[in-house]
Amino acid sequence: MSSKAKNEYRWIGKNMKRVEDPRLLTGRGKYIDDVHLPNMAEAAVLRSPYAHAKIISIDTSAAEQLPGVICVLTGKQAAEQTGPTACFANPPVTQYVIAVDRVRHVGEAVVAVVAEDRYIAEDAIDLIEVEYEPLPVVVDALEAINSTGDAVLHPERGDTNVAHERILDFGPVDEDFANADIIVQRNLYWPRSGGQPMETCGAVAEFDEGMGKFTVYSNGSMYNYVGWLCAMSLGVAATQLNIIPTIAGGSFGSKLFTHKVVTLTCTLARAAGCPVKYIEDRLDNTMSCDNHGSDRTYDAELAVMNDGTVKSIRYRCVDDYGAFLQFGVGHHGNAAAQVTGPYTINSVRMHLIAVFTNKGQQGAYRGFGSEVTNFVIERLMDAAADELGMDPLEIRRKNFIQPEQFPYKIPTGNVYDSGNYNAVLDEALSMIDYKGWREKQAAARKEGRYIGIGTITAQERSVFSSTEFWFWNHEPGFALTSSPESIGIKIDPTGKAFVTLHAPFWGNSPETMATQIVAEQLTIDPSDIIINYTDTDHGLNGTGPGGSRFTVMVAGAIGGATKELRIKMLRIAGHLLEVDVEDLELVDSKVQVKGAPEKSMSIADIAMQAHFFKLSLPDDVKSGLDATYVYDHPYTTMPNEDRTDLGVFYPIMGHMCHIPVVEVNIETGQIEFLDYVAVHDCGTMVNPMTLAGHVRGGTAQGIGTAMYEEFAYDENGQLMTASYADYLIPTVHEVPPNVRVGHVETPSPFTEFGIKGGGEGGRMGAPPAIAAAVEDALRPLGIKVDALPITANKLRKMIREAQAA
Amino acid sequence: MQKETITITVNGKQYERTVTPRRLLSDFLRHDLNLTGTHVGCEHGVCGMCTVLIDGQSARSCLNFAVMHDGASIETVESLGTPTNMHPLQEGFWSKHGLQCGFCTPAMLMVSKELTDSNPNPTRAEIKEAISANLCRCTGYQTILDSIEEGVRLANGEDAAIPAADRSPELAEQPEATT
Numbered sequence: 004m005s006s007k008a009k010n011e012y013r014w015i016g017k018n019m020k021r022v023e024d025p026r027l028l029t030g031r032g033k034y035i036d037d038v039h040l041p042n043m044a045e046a047a048v049l050r051s052p053y054a055h056a057k058i059i060s061i062d063t064s065a066a067e068q069l070p071g072v073i074c075v076l077t078g079k080q081a082a083e084q085t086g087p088t089a090c091f092a093n094p095p096v097t098q099y100v101i102a103v104d105r106v107r108h109v110g111e112a113v114v115a116v117v118a119e120d121r122y123i124a125e126d127a128i129d130l131i132e133v134e135y136e137p138l139p140v141v142v143d144a145l146e147a148i149n150s151t152g153d154a155v156l157h158p159e160r161g162d163t164n165v166a167h168e169r170i171l172d173f174g175p176v177d178e179d180f181a182n183a184d185i186i187v188q189r190n191l192y193w194p195r196s197g198g199q200p201m202e203t204c205g206a207v208a209e210f211d212e213g214m215g216k217f218t219v220y221s222n223g224s225m226y227n228y229v230g231w232l233c234a235m236s237l238g239v240a241a242t243q244l245n246i247i248p249t250i251a252g253g254s255f256g257s258k259l260f261t262h263k264v265v266t267l268t269c270t271l272a273r274a275a276g277c278p279v280k281y282i283e284d285r286l287d288n289t290m291s292c293d294n295h296g297s298d299r300t301y302d303a304e305l306a307v308m309n310d311g312t313v314k315s316i317r318y319r320c321v322d323d324y325g326a327f328l329q330f331g332v333g334h335h336g337n338a339a340a341q342v343t344g345p346y347t348i349n350s351v352r353m354h355l356i357a358v359f360t361n362k363g364q365q366g367a368y369r370g371f372g373s374e375v376t377n378f379v380i381e382r383l384m385d386a387a388a389d390e391l392g393m394d395p396l397e398i399r400r401k402n403f404i405q406p407e408q409f410p411y412k413i414p415t416g417n418v419y420d421s422g423n424y425n426a427v428l429d430e431a432l433s434m435i436d437y438k439g440w441r442e443k444q445a446a447a448r449k450e451g452r453y454i455g456i457g458t459i460t461a462q463e464r465s466v467f468s469s470t471e472f473w474f475w476n477h478e479p480g481f482a483l484t485s486s487p488e489s490i491g492i493k494i495d496p497t498g499k500a501f502v503t504l505h506a507p508f509w510g511n512s513p514e515t516m517a518t519q520i521v522a523e524q525l526t527i528d529p530s531d532i533i534i535n536y537t538d539t540d541h542g543l544n545g546t547g548p549g550g551s552r553f554t555v556m557v558a559g560a561i562g563g564a565t566k567e568l569r570i571k572m573l574r575i576a577g578h579l580l581e582v583d584v585e586d587l588e589l590v591d592s593k594v595q596v597k598g599a600p601e602k603s604m605s606i607a608d609i610a611m612q613a614h615f616f617k618l619s620l621p622d623d624v625k626s627g628l629d630a631t632y633v634y635d636h637p638y639t640t641m642p643n644e645d646r647t648d649l650g651v652f653y654p655i656m657g658h659m660c661h662i663p664v665v666e667v668n669i670e671t672g673q674i675e676f677l678d679y680v681a682v683h684d685c686g687t688m689v690n691p692m693t694l695a696g697h698v699r700g701g702t703a704q705g706i707g708t709a710m711y712e713e714f715a716y717d718e719n720g721q722l723m724t725a726s727y728a729d730y731l732i733p734t735v736h737e738v739p740p741n742v743r744v745g746h747v748e749t750p751s752p753f754t755e756f757g758i759k760g761g762g763e764g765g766r767m768g769a770p771p772a773i774a775a776a777v778e779d780a781l782r783p784l785g786i787k788v789d790a791l792p793i794t795a796n797k798l799r800k801m802i803r804e805a806q807a808a
Numbered sequence: 809m810q811k812e813t814i815t816i817t818v819n820g821k822q823y824e825r826t827v828t829p830r831r832l833l834s835d836f837l838r839h840d841l842n843l844t845g846t847h848v849g850c851e852h853g854v855c856g857m858c859t860v861l862i863d864g865q866s867a868r869s870c871l872n873f874a875v876m877h878d879g880a881s882i883e884t885v886e887s888l889g890t891p892t893n894m895h896p897l898q899e900g901f902w903s904k905h906g907l908q909c910g911f912c913t914p915a916m917l918m919v920s921k922e923l924t925d926s927n928p929n930p931t932r933a934e935i936k937e938a939i940s941a942n943l944c945r946c947t948g949y950q951t952i953l954d955s956i957e958e959g960v961r962l963a964n965g966e967d968a969a970i971p972a973a974d975r976s977p978e979l980a981e982q983p984e985a986t987t
Contacts, residue, residue, distance in 0.1 A: 697908075726854070
């Protein structure tokens with residue numbers, strides 16, 4: 004770990020322009036759909052119009068006869084060679100890349116067609132006849148708890164749609180509630196939405212029959228971590244599946260593990276006998292790419308003392324997981340990392356009921372479940388302040404963990420590394436001119452205008468550890484404990500650095516970040532550093548971006564690799580300069596004698612010697628100048644057997660304060676942003692410019708979640724918002740004109756340079772902040788915001804009802 | 809399916825191709841001409857990823873057939889700059905962090921080009937209007953507006969563009985954190 008003071012860094016903490024940008028700006032990005040292989044065919048997928056039905060028969064004869072069609076594959080045919088897709092739940096939930104015998108949500112794949120081009124493939128789809136026998140449709144998560152018989156989606160797991168139920172207790176919950184002065188209760192709803200990157204998922208696969216090996220291009224992320232599971236599904240050895248990453252046009256979690264698209268496309272390439280491209284169209288993606296976010300109903304309570312001290316939180320959560328369960332209930336493991344927020348809450352009860360319904364399955368979306376508990380905690384804190392007649396800022400300050408209390412163990416067992424929550428709140432209040440807005444609000448109310456100010460202080464856990472995936476299980480199927488990240492650095496004979504990442508670009512700034520850190524560590528100029536990405540044939544352990552982990556983990560890996568390189572360079576230079584290694588230092592791309600900088604060797608000179616002049620090197624030094632390094636999660640411990648302590652799994656704890664100021668038009672229900680301040684503490688910043696970009700982008704997505712976006716299903720399980728005409732993503736007109744971003748830096752004691760992650764924060768803070776601001780604006784009408792999204796239509800209805808009362 | 813021969817000028821270069829009448833302009837550009845800078849996001853005309861200029865006017869290439877534009881002149885992102893010699897708008901996006909994943913960027917650049925071709929000094933409100941039919945999922949739009957303003961400034965010679973020879977990723981200006 005580096006102990007340098009922040010201002011001693013040459014590159015870390017600077018707003019370096021992104022090295023990724025020139026190729027992206029000029030249309031030379033090479034995304035998945037830009038991959039073209041010789042003799043490549045294209046695929047399209049027939050999708051189920053039914054939410055829940057048995058497949059009685061499929062007639063593909065007309066499709067097969069269409070000129071240009073290469074092959075047509077039903078689920079049964081595909082399953083002859085390709086087994087179920089990867090699943091982290093235990094017991095696993097069986098899912099095939101193409102449905103076998105039964106469909107469980109609208110949009111599930113029923114038949115795939117490979118043709119000379121996609122136009123013909125789509126023509127062929129129209130020629131396929133499928134006979135279905137409808138089954139009872141389950142779309143209400145609360146009703147799903149009681150499903151039996153034909154309404155059960157996965158009867159092999161028992162006669163129930165409850166996928167998982169468990170109560171986890173941490174600390175004296177009953178005692179804390181019994182002793183509470185007041186109990187604050189809210190029923191809260193968090194809507195189903197999704198990352199919805201502008202690029203869908205896709206793959207281009209070929210099968211080399213001679214080698215028995217698949218090569219597949221993919222825009223997914225976790226291929227060096229769990230890509231081998233796709234090989235298992237395909238029935239080949241992991242050595243017979245090489246996954247080559249392309250850059251991704253955004254993910255936000257939704258491309259975390261695009262196993263279904265990869266496995267499907269490989270299956271089709273094997274069947275077709277030629278390379279196959281499959282790119283989801285938008286409806287494929289919204290309906291069936293396994294990327295819906297949390298969909299939760301909470302009955303949540305807070306035990307509070309009259310002075311505002313919060314003693315305990317308990318809740319019952321019903322989470323609508325949709326038709327399958329690819330990540331188990333890992334999202335609730337994630338939430339346990341910070342379920343008490345930045346507060347000294349003494350005990351917690353988390354009661355989870357995860358259910359299956361006839362909807363697209365959940366995947367990952369920016370926050371991975373913790374964004375929802377942020378909403379729950381912050382809504383409860385505001386409710387507690389209301390009920391006590393306390394200022395919402397005061398109740399937060401009253402309960403903040405104080406800087407001297409870190410590292411701080413919360414009731415679930417997770418540890419928070421560091422923080423200064425008052426400092427973040429103070430910075431945000433000063434930026435927003437809180438007092439000034441309160442005065443403007445009072446003046447506006449006299450004019451009949453409804454201005455509201457919302458303040459939330461919330462956590463952004465970063466750097467996930469894999470125990471979160473399984474500790475909710477009584478019997479984990481695969482209790483993994485690794486989530487490493489790797490780096491390769493090779494200095495060429497001219498002194499330039501090749502840096503290899505073992506996980507892909509998915510819209511963040513990995514090349515810029517790695518360049519800055521390598522430049523810092525090796526004193527090599529950024530223009531002499533080039534970043535590339537491995538495929539799985541050459542990849543070391545790389546878990547990839549997700550859970551705001553990538554910068555911290557890559558920095559750790561770079562720290563390890565550059566240390567080895569530095570030692571080797573110093574040894575070679577010491578040998579050639581005939582100087583003791585202790586007397587040497589690495590400065591400005593050269594190794595020089597301390598106090599006598601004129602006696603030096605450049606990195607380029609050392610590299611040339613290392614590559615080509617073995618006889619000039621110390622005897623025990625091998626040729627070449629390269630290092631690889633696998634960096635494990637810096638601080639993970641095991642959960643205990645009875646799960647009264649989940650261990651440490653997400654200790655790198657960021658923090659944020661969001662303060663939106665809104666005006667609600669009570670005639671139309673529209674919400675206008677008058678101001679917006681977001682102050683984040685992500686520890687030591689690598690690049691404040693790109694970090695601010697994440698904060699603003701995440702805030703825009705949080706605005707979407709809070710006000711516009713919802714994957715809404717009707718009673719027949721039809722997705723009413725599958726197209727972008729109906730699924731409303733904020734445009735430039737829906738976001739605040741200026742999200743003013745501030746930073747506080749409380750370095751992590753556990754990471755290289757003290758960096759904390761910052762990829763998800765915006766979306767983890769904006770929804771409760773906006774809910775609070777709207778509720779504050781409508782305080783004269785007594786309106787409570789308990790459910791998102793707060794669309795204009797819904798808000799107008801609530802206002803009318805309040806006015807009528 | 810009967811094919812038709814069309815002649816289209818793209819980025820100043822004339823192409824003669826034989827295509828089916830239903831060939832989307834987006835597919836024609838991307839897959840027939842290998843101009844993959846134009847992206848496809850929703851293929852139902854909402855997201856704006858596929859925006860190109862047809863005879864100077866922005867249009868969704870996914871909602872147009874190639875045969876509709878026999879004889880037309882089309883501009884795509886490839887008509888702007890190259891990685892070593894960027895257009896001022898591209899320099900503006902680079903300086904002001906106007907992109908993250910980069911997928912919406914070509915379309916954002918083309919609507920900015922359309923705007924600044926007719927209005928070399930647009931106000932922020934006019935820029936906002938110009939990009940309002942294009943989605944971006946990464947940035948929250950604010951730095952896109954900043955970027956276009958910066959591009960306008962650079963195009964008007966108010967600041968020297970970064971010399972083409974110097975490809976080192978330089979330090980950007982401090983973002984206006986508290987304005």
